[in-house]
Amino acid sequence: MKKLSEKDDEFCKMIVWENFSPKAAYAVVWNPGDDASASAGASRKMREPHIQEELRRLRAELDEADAMSAKEKRRYLAKLVRGEIGVDLGLFESAPTVQEVMTAIKIDNEMAGHNAPSELNVGGPSLVDAIFGLLGDQGLKVGGSSEKVTDDE
Incomplete structure (x- = not known):
């Protein structure tokens, strides 16, 4: 072997x-530069007998x-985030901060593996611009009011 x-x-x-996906782990360890290379490299690594062993x-x-x-963790x-369980302080449980x-x-x-490195889109729209571009002229509630937000404003 x-x-x-x-x-x-x-x-x-x-x-x-750490429950990384093979693609994410490959991207971190070998830093291939793009998702396609990470995917191909991870697939190749996962087929190697010594890696499988x-x-x-x-x-x-x-x-x-x-x-x-990993599933239990x-x-x-998820239960902690949803407030279904609290933090045990000895005498009582309190909601998580x-x-x-x-x-x-x-x-x-x-x-x-959601924090794995991804390809950067230099010069492209920001995340906010991309989201509003997808939403178009739909009305959005801002801060609980019925104020309409559009691209014109």
Whole structure:
């Protein structure tokens, strides 16, 4: 069996321990420059026998350690964000603070790979411009009022 390189090891650990998608893990470890290259590289890596064996070994190691699964962790974070569970302060449970909710969302994004590097669109419209471009001249409520927002204003 081929020996794992440091990058191969990091790739496998990101997938198993941090619940990154193979594409996101490949993008972080090898920094290919674009989504198509990351996707192709991740697909190629996932077919390598030594990578498959290391992924199996790491998953078994996690199972033996009685660690929470990624699914369990994400369910807990979702319940925290939705206010279905509170923070245990000993005598009573309190609703999570905004900071706790934002931290839970940030952790969930990292676990889901939503914070993976993506291709930058230099010189293109900003996210806000793109959203309003999609919405067109639809009326939007601003701050709870019935004020109409259009491109003309």
